Amino acid sequence: MKALTLFEKKVYTVVKSIPMGETRSYAWVAARAGRPRAVRAVGTALRKNPFVLIVPCHRVVRSDGGIGRYALGADLKKKLLRIEAQTLLKK
């Protein structure tokens, strides 16, 4: 297990708290993690993502409308968000 910094831990906790079907920006997570300017560090932390099955990092998107990147593919990330949104709407 790699040594995670406090900041990373906080980031994972925050991202885990994001409700299903919703998205948050990296800036939002960074602010909640105690370092509002560390948006890039958030990405770097999620990129390692030791909890890829625990932390819903696919719910974290860019604030300017971009989808950002995803360890399993940005394409999959978009799909997941689409599926989650529909699951919540449930028609």
Add this chain to the structure above:
DNA sequence: AAGTAAGAAATTT
């Protein structure tokens, strides 16, 4: 000292 899953601004189409 180097790299990065972002952000904003500038430029192009």
Add this chain to the structure above:
DNA sequence: AAATTTCTTACTT
């Protein structure tokens, strides 16, 4: 006006 590209900023390793 919208999309894409480029440079900068702050944080971890």
